[in-house]
Amino acid sequence: MTRRTLTALGVVVGLALAAGCGSTSNVGGGQPSAQSSAGFGSQICGDQASTKPGYPAPFAPVAGGVKSLSGAGSTFVAPMMSDWTKTYSQQSQVQVSYQSIGSGGGVAQVQAATVDFGASDTGMSAAEIAKAKGPVLQIPLLLGAVVPAYHLNGVGPGVKFTGDVLGKIYTGQIKTWNDPALVTLNPGVTLPSEPIAVVHRSDGSGTTGIWTDYLTKESPDWVQALGGTSRSVGKDVAWPTGIGGKGNEGVSGVVNQTEGALGYLELQYALAQNTTYGQVQNKAGKFIQPCVATVTKAVNGVAFPANLNTSLTDGTDPDAYPITGTTYALIYQGQTDSAKAAGLTNFFGWVLSSGQDLNASLNYAPLGPQLQQLSVAQLKKITVNGNPLVP
Amino acid sequence: MSVASTRLRGPLVLTRARWRGRDAVFRTGVAATSALVILIVAATAVFLVFQAVPALRQYSIGSFLSSDRWAPSEATPTSNAPNPYGIVQFIYGTLLTSVIAMVIAVAVAVAVALFITDLAPLWLRRPLSSLVDLLAAIPSVVYGFWGIFALLPALAPLGTGMSTALGGLPVIGAVFAGPFFGPSYFAAGIVLAIMVLPIVAALCREVFAVAPVAEKEAALALGATKWEMLRMAVLPRSRSGIMGASILGLGRAIGETIAVTMVIGNNVLGISASIFQQGATMPSVIANEFTEATQPFHLSALFVVAGWLFVIALIVNIIGKLIIRRVGEAIA
Numbered sequence: 001m002t003r004r005t006l007t008a009l010g011v012v013v014g015l016a017l018a019a020g021c022g023s024t025s026n027v028g029g030g031q032p033s034a035q036s037s038a039g040f041g042s043q044i045c046g047d048q049a050s051t052k053p054g055y056p057a058p059f060a061p062v063a064g065g066v067k068s069l070s071g072a073g074s075t076f077v078a079p080m081m082s083d084w085t086k087t088y089s090q091q092s093q094v095q096v097s098y099q100s101i102g103s104g105g106g107v108a109q110v111q112a113a114t115v116d117f118g119a120s121d122t123g124m125s126a127a128e129i130a131k132a133k134g135p136v137l138q139i140p141l142l143l144g145a146v147v148p149a150y151h152l153n154g155v156g157p158g159v160k161f162t163g164d165v166l167g168k169i170y171t172g173q174i175k176t177w178n179d180p181a182l183v184t185l186n187p188g189v190t191l192p193s194e195p196i197a198v199v200h201r202s203d204g205s206g207t208t209g210i211w212t213d214y215l216t217k218e219s220p221d222w223v224q225a226l227g228g229t230s231r232s233v234g235k236d237v238a239w240p241t242g243i244g245g246k247g248n249e250g251v252s253g254v255v256n257q258t259e260g261a262l263g264y265l266e267l268q269y270a271l272a273q274n275t276t277y278g279q280v281q282n283k284a285g286k287f288i289q290p291c292v293a294t295v296t297k298a299v300n301g302v303a304f305p306a307n308l309n310t311s312l313t314d315g316t317d318p319d320a321y322p323i324t325g326t327t328y329a330l331i332y333q334g335q336t337d338s339a340k341a342a343g344l345t346n347f348f349g350w351v352l353s354s355g356q357d358l359n360a361s362l363n364y365a366p367l368g369p370q371l372q373q374l375s376v377a378q379l380k381k382i383t384v385n386g387n388p389l390v391p
Numbered sequence: 392m393s394v395a396s397t398r399l400r401g402p403l404v405l406t407r408a409r410w411r412g413r414d415a416v417f418r419t420g421v422a423a424t425s426a427l428v429i430l431i432v433a434a435t436a437v438f439l440v441f442q443a444v445p446a447l448r449q450y451s452i453g454s455f456l457s458s459d460r461w462a463p464s465e466a467t468p469t470s471n472a473p474n475p476y477g478i479v480q481f482i483y484g485t486l487l488t489s490v491i492a493m494v495i496a497v498a499v500a501v502a503v504a505l506f507i508t509d510l511a512p513l514w515l516r517r518p519l520s521s522l523v524d525l526l527a528a529i530p531s532v533v534y535g536f537w538g539i540f541a542l543l544p545a546l547a548p549l550g551t552g553m554s555t556a557l558g559g560l561p562v563i564g565a566v567f568a569g570p571f572f573g574p575s576y577f578a579a580g581i582v583l584a585i586m587v588l589p590i591v592a593a594l595c596r597e598v599f600a601v602a603p604v605a606e607k608e609a610a611l612a613l614g615a616t617k618w619e620m621l622r623m624a625v626l627p628r629s630r631s632g633i634m635g636a637s638i639l640g641l642g643r644a645i646g647e648t649i650a651v652t653m654v655i656g657n658n659v660l661g662i663s664a665s666i667f668q669q670g671a672t673m674p675s676v677i678a679n680e681f682t683e684a685t686q687p688f689h690l691s692a693l694f695v696v697a698g699w700l701f702v703i704a705l706i707v708n709i710i711g712k713l714i715i716r717r718v719g720e721a722i723a
Binding site: 101102103104105107195197202203204205226227231234235236237238239240242243244245246250253254257258259260261 | 460462463464465536539540543544547570572573574652653656657658659660669671675678679680682683684685686
């Protein structure tokens with residue numbers, strides 16, 4: 001090889017790298033296809049400003065905290081939790097062990113007070129709190145997205161969906177990819193006449209909770225098929241159709257292996273598995289690519305109740321991705337051990353400030369400024385034997 | 392031998408009394424161990440029933456077996472009819488996948504075992520039987536992963552072909568109705584067949600190996616071909632052995648959990664006649680749902696499933712024992 005060809009090669013590689021850097025969060029996995037003009041177009045996902053919010057520490061660390069804490073619950077937050085706890089232990093020499101046993105297990109362990117904190121993708125209901133040993137604070141820790149993931153030969157990422165269409169697909173009313181409803185949403189994309197292999201989670205999951213919450217808000221057909229709103233939302237519903245996969249890996253495995261499959265996955269899981277995913281129409285009528293920037297916008301304009309326990313799907317911001325959710329830390333408000341209370345307050349104070357800068361590296365979104373303030377205010381409500389811990 | 396026994400006789404006589412004492416200790420110890428096993432089985436059964444009682448009380452006992460719809464999201468703390476926790480589809484799924492597995496596995500296992508004991512060249516027999524045994528050493532979660540990522544794509548042409556070719560036929564068409572997406576009773580049956588194969592093959596190999604050499608040689612001396620010799624001298628003698636091996640394999644197939652959960656498609660809402668549709672088994676629904684069983688009576692209903700699984704496994708074992716006894720008598 002001559003020197004000139006080597007130089008030319010270097011230039012090409014350099015250009016390719018530069019192009020890649022600008023669009024790391026723009027590509028929904030899979031190869032963009034020449035046969036199809038599906039794609040995300042220009043969206044705000046390239047905006048890096050929203051990924052590292054740099055929130056200042058909300059209060060000076062409380063002295064006399066314990067050196068080890070234990071928590072259990074949500075698998076959704078587990079990858080982030082392991083990053084947080086690792087970084088935090090390096091900075092503060094406090095070890096936080098977290099068992100990802102599922103949100104239901106987290107709630108049960110909090111009720112039994114066998115862990116210092118729990119984590120759940122759905123807030124605790126009043127009935128669940130009544131079974132606990134006292135008032136429980138629910139503190140949102142991060143934001144995440146659930147995305148429609150699919151496998152279609154010759155069709156790239158970015159196929160457009162609405163809540164109504166997704167609802168009709170998940171009730172079995174829309175059975176093929178070239179159904180007029182999908183074709184109308186995706187002008188210029190050649191959708192095949194293949195049957196849609198609908199995939200859902202077979203295990204109870206917060207991911208399912210977020211997905212069905214969105215379908216319930218946007219699709220009357222979905223609500224009707226499931227027999228009312230009390231049955232159409234939940235970690236596990238009576239699916240009218242489809243293939244059940246156990247865990248995110250089960251769903252992504254079936255989606256990736258099956259031509260014509262459509263399932264739902266956490267954004268970070270879809271990216272890790274290189275699964276192709278689409279965009280979803282939000283409340284403002286725009287089709288939105290799921291990414292850190294659009295997920296952070298989801299909480300804009302949400303009226304939070306006093307306990308912060310509310311649905312975060314279908315945000316009103318014109319750039320908000322609509323299928324989003326959070327994970328709540330579950331902590332007893334009235335603590336009895338001051339060292340333990342200090343340890344908990346310090347850890348979550350860090351998670352809600354410096355910790356938020358780590359979220360985007362795992363494709364979770366940081367809490368927006370408004371929700372971050374509300375979370376901090378909730379954390380400050382912790383008392384030790386009736387006295388507030390943080391002024 | 393005789394020298395050794397004369398040497399031993401002296402001390403034996405002297406310490407006979409002490410040996411009797413040890414004998415008693417030994418007997419008590421062994422009896423206690425056996426009692427413990429029985430106790431564990433009984434305790435498990437009692438525990439399952441005890442945990443299932445809340446659901447059994449809320450809904451009538453028969454209602455679990457008269458519905459094929461499992462919909463925990465429709466359960467409420469107060470209503471007791473209709474029972475949202477029907478379990479017939481799980482029993483059906485467990486039996487159907489096991490039958491598919493046994494049809495494939497027994498045929499292949501008998502062939503493999505015959506090849507190893509009587510047909511393969513001598514140098515190939517040991518490595519081949521070790522390889523078959525090795526299949527049993529693979530953890531079931533690995534079979535599940537392999538099932539999703541290798542078996543399902545490989546089955547796609549076969550499944551699609553079978554459903555287009557046979558799905559339109561009258562009567563049996565319903566059994567092969569498509570579309571074939573991958574996860575299905577069929578895929579679960581094949582994964583189970585591979586998991587059961589080494590157990591059945593290893594036992595068959597032992598059974599065939601003890602077929603009387605005199606009879607085999609007699610058959611050959613009378614001018615029988617290899618196949619005629621196997622049919623006359625080996626297979627009839629081995630019938631109860633093959634049965635026994637199959638029942639042990641069936642036991643494994645019925646209880647297998649995680650690999651099946653990963654490839655069966657987990658449809659808990661009904662029974663499908665087609666082997667290409669999605670279903671669920673009794674172990675798979677337990678594996679899927681116990682971590683987040685938060686609905687009213689949800690966990691307790693899962694214990695009902697576990698209890699029935701226990702009963703069915705017991706029935707299969709008893710039937711197996713009876714069959715082996717009858718076949719054995721017929722040969723004698």
